[in-house]
Amino acid sequence: MKTLYMARHAKSSWKYDLPDHQRPLKKRGHNDATLVSEKAQAEHKPPQKIITSDANRAQTTAMYFKNAFGISDKDFVLNHDLYDFSGQGVMEIIKNLDDSLDRVMIVGHNHAFTSIVNMLGNEYIDNLPTSGFVMIKFPVDSWKDITTGKTKSMIFPRHLKE
Template identity: 45%
Template sequence: MKQLILMRHGKSSWEYEVSDKDRPLQQRGIKDAHLVAKAFKESGPVIDFAFSSPANRALHTSMIFLRDIDFDLTRFKVDKHLYDFSGDSVDGFIKRLNNEWDTVAIFGHNYAFTSLANTWGDQYIENVPTAGLVHVTFDVDDWSKISKGTTKKTIFPKDLKQ
């Protein structure tokens, strides 16, 4: 069985005149990433490897999340193919993953993550919110063969706030 954790970057700031790749997280994005990590740590699977888009907001989200779950950062890489908004590049990236890894987390962007969560999962998600996490499982042993899977869990910041 293969398991994919899709996490959209936290809420970013438009306050600075920087390129899209350099946009930072807002304070809310930082807090939400911590909230989601805490919820995931309580019930999520052990992640074998993790990847992030090179965009600042995705990379910062990944570092907050992975540190909060005590993840070994030697099993983490940044990959330019995850700086994708359509989902085509992410789809190809996932299908080329090393089959030694059963559970992989990726940190990236919308519209790609909402599209892929709906393509691969069995629950319709109107929109994966910022810092939202979707866990999808696939009954295959080869990443290149993933197609329709099961949406095991969603963790969205608004559901964690009281």
């Protein structure tokens, strides 16, 4: 059984004149990433590894999950190929994960992440929101064999606010 956690980066700021790759989170992004990462940690086993896009907004979001789940530095990996909006690079990373890992979290970007949660999961999500977290389970022993799995959990910021 393989379990994939996917999280879209938190709400980013357009306040600064920076290249897209360097954009930081805005205050709401920090708040939402805190809420979602704490809820994910309370409800799910920690991933064995977190792999995140190296874009500033994704790295910062991933750090909230790293801290909530208590992930070590050696199991927290930056990967430029997750700075992908089409999904090809993301799927390449997923399909090539080490089979010794049963639970992996990836943090990245739309439109790739919405497309992939819909392609790999069995529940349609119109749009994976910023800070959105999805868990999908696959009844396989090798990451290269995953096709459609079962969407077991969705945690979105709007679920945690009243």
